[in-house]
Amino acid sequence: MYLTHFSEETHRNLLDHIPQCTGREVGDWLRTLSDGPSLLRFDERVSWLRGEHALSYGHAKALVHEFDLRRARRNLG
Template sequence: MSLNHSPETHSKLIARIPQVTGRDIPEWFTTIENGPSFTRCEERSTWLAEEHNLSHGYAATWSASTSARAAPATTEHAPPPGGRARRTS
């Protein structure tokens, strides 16, 4: 089950994480980077909720934020027939 928040709500939830958890944002990024590797946001949010006692809402919000942060800056598109793949940034 995924949560869909407006960008404003998402930003407010992220801003509250240090107050709710007692840990700063950079500390949370370090926790995520040093934690297990997950291929899905749902797996990461479950891990955050279970291992770090975050509520599901905060865990899902934080998981989505870290996934967006880790997204590649460029995207490779499939080549047209007989053409070469192109990259966009």
């Protein structure tokens, strides 16, 4: 479980800047997470993104959080 939480505003700001900082859209990164290894823990997925794709901690964390939010919405819908 991750200990540091971003506010909703910080989360949105990080997501908004990902295309400028990485050259890839958020949707591309979410597909990368979906197609990546089956890591269950949040911090493992953040570490994988950081190590495999050289993302900053903040961007990796925001992407994993967004991935989890969207997956939860799909499961509830």
